[in-house]
Amino acid sequence: MTLHELISTRVAAALAAVGVPDAPAAVAPASRPEFGDYQANGVMGAAKKLKQNPRELAGKVIDALDLAGIASKIEIAGPGFINITLDDGFLAAQVARQHGDVRLGAGTDVMQKVVIDYSSPNLAKEMHVGHLRSTIIGDALARVLRFMGHEVIAQNHVGDWGTQFGMLTAYLVEREEDGSDDMLALDDLEGFYRAAKLRFDEDEAFATRARDYVVKLQSGDVRVRALWERFLDISLTHCEAVYARLGVQLTRDDVMGESAYNDDLAPVVADLKAKGLVTESEGAQVVFLDEFKNKDGEPQAYIVQKQDGGFLYSTSDLAAARYRADKLKADRALYVVDARQGLHFQQVFTVARKAGFVPADMQLEHVAFGTMMGEDGKPFKTRSGGVVKLAELLAEAEQRAFDLVSSKNPDLDEATRRQIARVVGIGAVKYADLSKHRTSDYVFDWNTMLSFEGNTAPYLQYAYTRIASIFRQAGEFDAHAAIRITEPAEHQLALQLAQFPELLQQVAADTCPHFLCAYLYQLATKFSRFYEACPVLKSEGDVRASRLALCAATAKTLSTGLGLLGIEVLEAM
RNA sequence: GCGCCCGUAGCUCAACCGGAUAGAGCAACGGCCUUCUAAGCCGUAGGUUACAGGUUCGAUUCCUGUCGGGUGCGCCA
Numbered sequence: 002m003t004l005h006e007l008i009s010t011r012v013a014a015a016l017a018a019v020g021v022p023d024a025p026a027a028v029a030p031a032s033r034p035e036f037g038d039y040q041a042n043g044v045m046g047a048a049k050k051l052k053q054n055p056r057e058l059a060g061k062v063i064d065a066l067d068l069a070g071i072a073s074k075i076e077i078a079g080p081g082f083i084n085i086t087l088d089d090g091f092l093a094a095q096v097a098r099q100h101g102d103v104r105l106g107a108g109t110d111v112m113q114k115v116v117i118d119y120s121s122p123n124l125a126k127e128m129h130v131g132h133l134r135s136t137i138i139g140d141a142l143a144r145v146l147r148f149m150g151h152e153v154i155a156q157n158h159v160g161d162w163g164t165q166f167g168m169l170t171a172y173l174v175e176r177e178e179d180g181s182d183d184m185l186a187l188d189d190l191e192g193f194y195r196a197a198k199l200r201f202d203e204d205e206a207f208a209t210r211a212r213d214y215v216v217k218l219q220s221g222d223v224r225v226r227a228l229w230e231r232f233l234d235i236s237l238t239h240c241e242a243v244y245a246r247l248g249v250q251l252t253r254d255d256v257m258g259e260s261a262y263n264d265d266l267a268p269v270v271a272d273l274k275a276k277g278l279v280t281e282s283e284g285a286q287v288v289f290l291d292e293f294k295n296k297d298g299e300p301q302a303y304i305v306q307k308q309d310g311g312f313l314y315s316t317s318d319l320a321a322a323r324y325r326a327d328k329l330k331a332d333r334a335l336y337v338v339d340a341r342q343g344l345h346f347q348q349v350f351t352v353a354r355k356a357g358f359v360p361a362d363m364q365l366e367h368v369a370f371g372t373m374m375g376e377d378g379k380p381f382k383t384r385s386g387g388v389v390k391l392a393e394l395l396a397e398a399e400q401r402a403f404d405l406v407s408s409k410n411p412d413l414d415e416a417t418r419r420q421i422a423r424v425v426g427i428g429a430v431k432y433a434d435l436s437k438h439r440t441s442d443y444v445f446d447w448n449t450m451l452s453f454e455g456n457t458a459p460y461l462q463y464a465y466t467r468i469a470s471i472f473r474q475a476g477e478f479d480a481h482a483a484i485r486i487t488e489p490a491e492h493q494l495a496l497q498l499a500q501f502p503e504l505l506q507q508v509a510a511d512t513c514p515h516f517l518c519a520y521l522y523q524l525a526t527k528f529s530r531f532y533e534a535c536p537v538l539k540s541e542g543d544v545r546a547s548r549l550a551l552c553a554a555t556a557k558t559l560s561t562g563l564g565l566l567g568i569e570v571l572e573a574m
Numbered sequence: 575g576c577g578c579c580c581g582u583a584g585c586u587c588a589a590c591c592g593g594a595u596a597g598a599g600c601a602a603c604g605g606c607c608u609u610c611u612a613a614g615c616c617g618u619a620g621g622u623u624a625c626a627g628g629u630u631c632g633a634u635u636c637c638u639g640u641c642g643g644g645u646g647c648g649c650c651a
Binding site for chain 2: 284
């Protein structure tokens with residue numbers, strides 16, 4: 002049970018004891034240090050219901066409130082707040098117990114099977130900044146849920162199907178016939194795509210061949226299919242290089258592209274028809290949804306099959322939803338996809354439920370995120386207006402970090418500085434993204450991100466290296482020695498550590514990694530204050546042992562927390 | 575036209591089913607390195623939470639309207 006749950010339970014019991022059993026306890030971390038550690042705000046609402054004086058009711062609640070051995074101080078404040086200060090001994094024990102647990106006390110009681118659809122790049126092109134958010138938000142959520150004990154099934158729903166692959170395979174053949182080194186050309190997927198598109202637009206014969214290749218690909222022509230597979234292999238290799246550099250855990254086993262659902266598309270439409278959900282309209286097969294209105298105020302059309310018989314992503318998304326329910330047996334399915342597809346997913350979810358493709362108790366959630374903007378407030382582009390390749394973005398991050406490391410620590414050898422730069426640079430990019438609320442558009446700014454000061458990944462990494470440095474000089478010590486809290490800075494640090502489980506619960510429930518970032522930033526800040534106020538190595542005996550144990554718990558929580566964001570820590574920087 | 579999201583300090587962002595004096599970082603100014611890494615710590619200054627109403631003990635949060643921005647809405651994904 003988390004601290005928050007524990008206190009909520011006790012306050013709720015006290016409220017019940019004074020005659021308001023259904024009143025929410027409304028327990029929250031205290032908004033200010035002078036209000037203690039937690040505050041219960043439920044009394045005011047309850048008093049209203051009972052038409053009683055809130056401060057009087059608060060008094061009764063406090064009399065009934067059993068926090069023996071948990072709180073050292075309980076006070077009424079303001080119009081009826083109950084401020085709770087936790088007992089130092091209790092807090093110390095809580096930190097110790099958590100530190101001894103492999104899940105740091107955050108293991109879940111209710112294990113779920115969670116499908117997470119994320120990254121999902123279009124394999125026709127090279128990965129660009131547009132794929133960054135889905136990839137790292139999804140990766141962070143996957144790590145958090147796994148850490149808590151859930152079973153996570155990653156699904157990389159890559160774009161590996163459609164007309165563009167006819168064009169690309171046709172161009173691949175042409176290059177080979179020219180005797181060009183296609184592997185060389187494919188080294189620059191983006192350039193290859195542009196060149197193919199140019200041929201397609203300019204040469205009618207080529208365009209015809211490309212369309213022919215689409216047909217052949219879809220009818221299972223062996224030669225075109227082999228070309229297509231080769232193309233996908235190369236493209237996936239590019240993705241894997243980016244994943245490796247980013248430290249994202251996706252592998253080929255997680256790839257479940259659009260093409261994987263090909264054989265399911267016709268049956269999906271047939272099933273929809275059988276259930277009477279489909280209407281033919283202007284030659285297309287359409288599901289009309291009363292839940293959504295179109296521009297004329299009529300039920301919105303959701304096309305599942307084009308008039309030429311072709312299927313759309315609306316169809317494959319339905320097939321995927323069914324697969325995740327039937328085959329994967331998911332309890333919860335997360336779609337880490339751009340917020341602009343919000344309406345689309347509402348439609349997918351609605352149709353999937355109406356058709357019985359997913360059971361009523363399976364959670365379907367669109368984990369929407371906003372757009373990455375440039376400093377001009379417009380979608381992030383290169384100076385010339387092109388897309389920014391992810392590989393280039395990461396290279397720049399590492400280079401900028403290298404320059405900074407070199408200026409801060411010129412004595413380190415280059416290999417070490419490169420290594421630090423890699424961890425710091427990549428961490429900074431990821432943290433800058435993950436620390437923002439995912440639903441909002443955010444401005445990508447090198448200067449803010451790589452100032453490496455304040456609320457950035459390097460600040461957190463730096464806090465960790467300071468602890469690591471202490472350990473190097475401490476000699477032998479017991480990381481699990483008894484913690485004895487005496488200083489305010491120790492109390493604040495221990496409290497923060499003890500809140501790790503409830504924080505992770507929030508991240509998992511709301512699929513918001515930025516909660517974890519904010520938490521870790523707070524943790525690092527509280528550690529830094531402790532570091533300034535409480536000498537560790539200079540102290541002696543039990544105090545020294547206790548502070549070393551606090552350091553150990555902090556280091557563990559910082560590295561674990563950053564690890565859940567997909568960010569590494571360093572022993573020195 | 576309708577739907578969804580947003581508008582918070584000069585800039586970038588927070589604010590946990592409505593809670594106390596709206597918090598951080600950057601930038602600005604002022605302190606702290608014979609003491610565990612100063613990528614740090616402490617302090618000062620900075621706000622009519624776009625605007626106008628409403629709901630209530632209490633509103634950045636909920637409701638209505640206005641203005642401003644973004645995005646989406648039948649055969650791309």
